[in-house]
Amino acid sequence: GENVEQHPSTLSVQEGDSAVIKCTYSDSASNYFPWYKQELGKRPQLIIDIRSNVGEKKDQRIAVTLNKTAKHFSLHITETQPEDSAVYFCAASISGGSQGNLIFGKGTKLSVKP
């Protein structure tokens, strides 16, 4: 089955710096890659996603890139703010995101220092 590796497990940056979180997946049939943000004590929330027919997607300060050949995808956050502090999870699915069977990485705890 699918396996998703996520790095780093913790990341500390200064406010205004950029943050990059990387994930690799094992199943070349995976075709949908979302990212979720989970603030302390709250539920995970979708922040951005990408499908395998797209190499990059951007939404304001966040962007995701996908390299299908290398089977890895990354989350980029620019101009980080203290409210970006949270745990970020990447995930992969072979169902194009049409079925609820996402496989998640173990998460990255991002701390943004003011």
Add this chain to the structure above:
Amino acid sequence: KAGVTQTPRYLIKTRGQQVTLSCSPISGHRSVSWYQQTPGQGLQFLFEYFSETQRNKGNFPGRFSGRQFSNSRSEMNVSTLELGDSALYLCASSWGSVAGWSGYTFGSGTRLTVV
């Protein structure tokens, strides 16, 4: 529009007992997925139910089971509880087809403690 509702929010059970957790999805969402969240393992996929049928299953032992009712509400059951089952259990509902997907909306979770 009501969100995903999970009950109860907290549970304390004794090793060897069994437990049932409930999840009510967003109205119109026919898919309900269950995840176990622990500090060391992150979010681990348990199973997904769609139209009262288990559509996908993760790598958990048979002690973990679930079902879905005709109104899309779902329950998961854990029998013969072990200390390692202590975790936050999250359910997520979604709506989708090959043409598009709503993405997961997660509930607030049920915090299960096994003593």
